[in-house]
Amino acid sequence: MSNLLPLTLKVNGEEKTFLASPHASLLRVLRDNYYWDVKCGCEEGDCGTCTVLLDGKAVKSCITLAHNCAGHEVWTDKGLGYNDEITRMIQDAFVECGSIQCGFCTPGMIVAAKHYIDHGGIADRKEIRKAISGNLCRCTGYNKIVDAIYKVAVELGREVR
């Protein structure tokens, strides 16, 4: 591996310096450094399993150039779960509502849900469906995923009256 350049990122609240080639995606850098909760389902920006928060915004890490993120803040599902109350609520709702089958889409889906809730997402099934439409799930048919996010929105007083 030639041409590795240092890259400093804040990942899950910790400042980290990695060595990464100039063309490496954020997904590759994260996975190469054992952030296994960032899954790789297609590496082409289609499936959303690699979704992370970059400066508070949900992005697909496989189509995000790692070096472009230098100095920025990245959060993954696992990191968020232990640090962020909203994410923990979403995770618990996924468990309770039976939203998880194989679980491979789950971390990315939870990050997408976190983005939705953080940006004022309401308890509206259609809006929730739109918000997670960049994240594929092949197991659940989405019903129970929508249920879980809806539940969190209601718990946060975001019912539609």
Next chain:
Amino acid sequence: MTITEKKNFRLVGNRVPRHDAIAKARGEQLYSDDWVMPNMLYGKVLRSKYPSAILKGIDTSKAKALPGVHAVLTWEDVPLNQEVTKFGQMRDVGGGFEGLYKVLAHGKIRSKAEPIALVAAETQELAEEACKLIEVDYEVTEGVYDPREALKDGAYLVSSEDDTNRIMDTMIRMGDVDSAWDKCDLIVENDFYATPHDHAYLETESGMAWIDENGVITMRVGTQVLEHYRTIANVMKMPHTKIRNMGVPMGGGFGGKEDITVETFLCLLTAATRRPVKMVWSREESIECHSKRHPEYLHYKTGVTKDGHVVAQEVNIVLDGGSYTYCTPWVQMYSTMNGAGCYHFPNSRCTSVSAFTNNTFSSANRGFGATQTNFSYDRQMDIIAKKLGMSPYEFRRMNVLRNGDPQHTGFVPQGHVALTELLDVVWEKLNEVPKVDYLPDGRKFGRGIACAQMGYGRLCFLHDNSRVALRLELDGTVTLRAGVPDLGGGQGSVLAQIAAEEFGLPIEDVHPYVMDTHLTPLCGTTTATRQLYMSGNACIEACKPLKAALARKAAEIIKATWWPVTTEAGYEWEPDIANIEGQLEFHDRKIYYAPDPQKCVDFKTVVAHISNEGGELFNEGQFNAPAVEVPDLSDIKGQILPDMTYTCHGVDVAVDEETGEYEILRLIAAIDCGKAINRNSCEGQVEGGAIYNLGWVREDLHWENGITKANNFSTYLIPTAVDAPDVETILLESRGGIGPYGAKGVGEPADNSICPATVNALSDAVGVEFFCTNVKPEDVLKAIKEKNKKNK
């Protein structure tokens, strides 16, 4: 029909969180691609450049010379390059059922998925680079891409090992079709086509292998069939004791991880390099190189009376087996069995033939042959209902199978047949919203209904069985061990729930250890909708002797604690042990004397007593499915599958007649699950199955002469959350299944009847019949235009 006896459930039927759900939610669950080891190499497969060719030679010298490349393997390096394909069956069934498993290409190349060579290198990039340096001498041949062409005399021969493209012929008949046509007032003939379908699980095939300190080749690979370790050992010419898979939960399976995927390649590369090797398929490699749902060409000829009674049906099916046999014969059995559908035809005949082509091999995909026929027979029923001027509901209800009706092989299933109830409940639910011609927004409205049957449990001639082991811990918790591959259905978790129910413990007191070829008792394959039925029953079997020992000890303790009692008359009275033992109940971590629940003892106290006395705290239970001999394939009779699950789906669609674009407005999914064990999991299967099969209507692999054009998620479009409607799930619980507590299997049956219901709804909306499972908006638009042209 058996209705299992009632029981007061405490856990069964609840929405119990699965043991692994928290790990999955928090991003802690590790999958096949989430492992690394020191000194690890990366493996890569070189696939064929052409779907049809003769392999004349391979020059690996340049690839081998590349620094950082540690192995380049071809067929000559495989200890046993040709083996028989097995799917974990405990009985050799031979014959046409066990086809060729060829590890690396030799002789004729049968498809573009054919693996030519394997590489192990220091990095993924180097492995890819090395693949490019392998020089392969191909003699390109014409190939054949349609099974109907492949079956003709003089057709191109796909294989160099067989002298025919024909894989198998089967036939099932009932009554006398040929003389029954005279009794029919209306005979309808149609040709249907069921397209190939990709599983599109989000986790591609991946895993790693290494050699442990005792020379055991050890893998971490998610698979639906742990028992493949036997075939892999044969390929490696190693004893079955020395190939181990520490199974990993799959990121989805749906039948696509039923065949061997990366396992053999990893074992060969790790054996050649003596270093750990990891292999991960890209999305493109996954879609191009794993199995597909069988494309099927189906001809239906159906005769009915004018008052709507079905009389006779003749079905001819041609299956595209693709490049290798794999599950084709099994799938074909399901297609043939379900050919005439879930309707009571006194006279029926279904013949089927499968053929090799140079397409990617076909094998298991959720619905397993039943779903292709289901589309066709339930489209056919809809078309006939219209011709008779009957409602699709009424016509179906008149003719569906009922309790006591034989299957087309003459076998009468033991389980409850809920088709009439399911039709009633779905039709009623659909009609809560009145049917209209046009919606206020100008879109055309359509309504469709369809029903289906499908077996759960494997073909009975495989003599299927499963085992579960339990150990009572000294603190009163329970360790459960089961070689049950979990593809996301909660196959492991549900066993813990059953054991907890039986022992009267909370769910957190039973922990399942699952999926290891050599440390957990093998449960058989996670296929054929069999795990809940087979391993659930095995779990109850495993509980029985332990419960008996616990009850005996508890009775002794209760008797010693609470008796004798002195009655008012001054007598000392006490029941005998057997009397107490027979009236005990297990719940809330205690064992109670039911007539007087104050008389109870802690579960863990009883365990401690047994342990102190040297009693056994461990048991492995086995369950065996009904077993029969291999049937005569030219006239299949009798019991083929243990029992059937029945479904019914209702769909409302809105069609934009200007563009052909359509929206699923409502989707009602009803199933008789017998008994829901984990309600969330059961509903999850029904909802997921509905959207999976709804996807089949629009997903288009776009095969062209053996080349998969839609090989990623930008082109192979599976439903997103906006494409999928909310599924209205209806679980009927007849308790009439032969699984634990009267449960039936739901995983695959949940995937049926939705495709025909959707296409029936589209036909209803636009007034044009569709004969292919794949109906994209452009097909709808084309049909509308053609209809308008005709009407002018």
